[in-house]
Amino acid sequence: MTGPSSMRVIIAGAGIAGLTAALSLHAAGITDVTVHEAVEEIQPLGVGINLLPHAVRELMELGLGDRLAETGVATADLTFLNPRGQRIWSEPRGRAAGYRWPQYSIHRGRLLLLLLDAVRERLGPGAVVLGSRITALDHDADLLIGADGILSDVRRAMFPGEGGPVPGGDVLWRGTTYGRPFMTGRSMLMIGDRGQKLVIYPIAPPSEDGTQLINWAVQHRTDVRGVPTGDWNQPIGVSKVLPPRAGLALRRARRVRARRGCRAGARISAGGPGSAAVLVEGERDVTRRRGAPDVPDGLQRRHAGGHRRAGAA
Numbered sequence: 265m266t267g268p269s270s271m272r273v274i275i276a277g278a279g280i281a282g283l284t285a286a287l288s289l290h291a292a293g294i295t296d297v298t299v300h301e302a303v304e305e306i307q308p309l310g311v312g313i314n315l316l317p318h319a320v321r322e323l324m325e326l327g328l329g330d331r332l333a334e335t336g337v338a339t340a341d342l343t344f345l346n347p348r349g350q351r352i353w354s355e356p357r358g359r360a361a362g363y364r365w366p367q368y369s370i371h372r373g374r375l376l377l378l379l380l381d382a383v384r385e386r387l388g389p390g391a392v393v394l395g396s397r398i399t400a401l402d403h404d405a406d407l408l409i410g411a412d413g414i415l416s417d418v419r420r421a422m423f424p425g426e427g428g429p430v431p432g433g434d435v436l437w438r439g440t441t442y443g444r445p446f447m448t449g450r451s452m453l454m455i456g457d458r459g460q461k462l463v464i465y466p467i468a469p470p471s472e473d474g475t476q477l478i479n480w481a482v483q484h485r486t487d488v489r490g491v492p493t494g495d496w497n498q499p500i501g502v503s504k505v506l507p508p509r510a511g512l513a514l515r516r517a518r519r520v521r522a523r524r525g526c527r528a529g530a531r532i533s534a535g536g537p538g539s540a541a542v543l544v545e546g547e548r549d550v551t552r553r554r555g556a557p558d559v560p561d562g563l564q565r566r567h568a569g570g571h572r573r574a575g576a577a
């Protein structure tokens with residue numbers, strides 16, 4: 265080996281970390297980089313993911329700023345509501361908060377494909393080898409980078425006695441739906457508390473029909489010992505997604521606001537998509553009468569179909 269530019273690097277995993285590492289190495293003049301990905305085909309899997317300004321900075325320095333802006337939503341603000349839908353706190357995000365780089369809410373799968381395209385353009389079509397799982401540390405390379413996710417084989421090889429990840433006690437059920445933009449069209453909502461929380465935000469610019477792709481996530485504390493780690497695509501009933509009192513609180517909150525006509529009512533209607541995971545028996549009509557965005561409709565349709573788009577993460 266004569267210098268960094270002649271180094272041979274192998275990366276395990278063509279996820280966001282592995283592909284970004286390949287682009288960063290290339291930008292640093294290290295071009296003999298091969299990314300080995302275990303799956304046979306890279307698909308745009310996942311739903312919403314948030315890139316905070318420090319991460320966006322790295323991607324912009326890699327020349328990906330325009331592609332990110334086309335693909336994601338530059339998040340403008342974050343609002344916390346209590347389980348009754350009353351506003352607790354709002355704050356600006358990204359550039360609106362004074363950062364030099366935006367925060368992007370983006371579809372994880374679209375981000376992945378964006379990175380994959382850039383890797384193939386810059387490092388060549390053969391830079392990503394599919395169907396190639398790295399399980400051992402001895403390779404014909406100067407450096408092996410383990411970017412193979414939370415159940416990393418590289419890490420297991422490095423620390424064989426360590427054991428797997430320890431569940432923290434939260435389960436997140438996630439999905440997407442198309443709906444009309446709510447609030448600024450670049451707003452993120454968090455509704456609930458430590459025990460149960462809904463997180464809702466748009467992850468793509470509005471389409472020609474005026475709708476945009478909206479991410480929703482339902483998080484709650486649970487006994488996760490029964491959830492097999494690594495199986496992120498389990499069908500599940502509505503009653504398991506939200507504890508019963510969460511749905512009750514949301515239904516009650518809607519009625520309270522409708523009676524009082526308080527200003528927060530307009531905002532909680534935007535919070536409907538997450539609550540729509542439990543939208544049953546006439547909730548849709550209540551929401552409609554109050555002029556809410558049609559996000560809940562889309563969610564309700566999806567859930568009526570048996571949670572085909574939901575998965576635990």
Ligand SMILES: Cc1cc2nc3c(=O)[nH]c(=O)nc-3n(C[C@H](O)[C@H](O)[C@H](O)COP(=O)(O)OP(=O)(O)OC[C@H]3O[C@@H](n4cnc5c(N)ncnc54)[C@H](O)[C@@H]3O)c2cc1C
Nearest residue numbers: 277279280281301302309310311312313397398412413417
């Ligand atoms: C299918 C999927 C969907 C996701 N959806 C979301 C989402 O909607 N929202 C969100 O916030 N986060 C999501 N995540 C998690 C998020 O992408 C990651 O936590 C984060 O981006 C860190 O990325 P990573 O590249 O380190 O790991 P990952 O994104 O987990 O990527 C790891 C990659 O390594 C590959 N791999 C695993 N073992 C090996 C091996 N031994 N050899 C070679 N390759 C290997 C995997 O197939 C995978 O492509 C998702 C992850 C995955 C894998």
